[in-house]
Amino acid sequence: MSKQKEWEMTLVDCDDGNGDCYLEFPPDVLTHLRWQAGDVIDFQVVDNCFYMRKLDELS
Template sequence: MVTAKRWCTTIQEADDGSGDGILLFPDGLLEEMGWVEGDVLDCQVQGDGSVQLQKTVPLCSDE
């Protein structure tokens, strides 16, 4: 049986007048998921209000 791990964080105000928020990920989460700055994440809001994030893999790469 796979047990899902949950992480909690707080959305911070962007403080630029846009009304946008900034979601900061805990270092442990980034390390465990293998995410780094510049990665693109797909965000899916679930029926229970939780959010599922998954790193997207580009179809093509210039590298």
């Protein structure tokens, strides 16, 4: 079984006045996860934690 890896990142305010924000992934995180532009990510919030997976990894 592979060991899970954790990262801590900060939500960035879009400054659009709507309270919208985004999560900017550092390049080393994207490389480790093998994520790239165009990937579809499943996003869930459970007990105040974000869980994300690339959709093709869900099967």
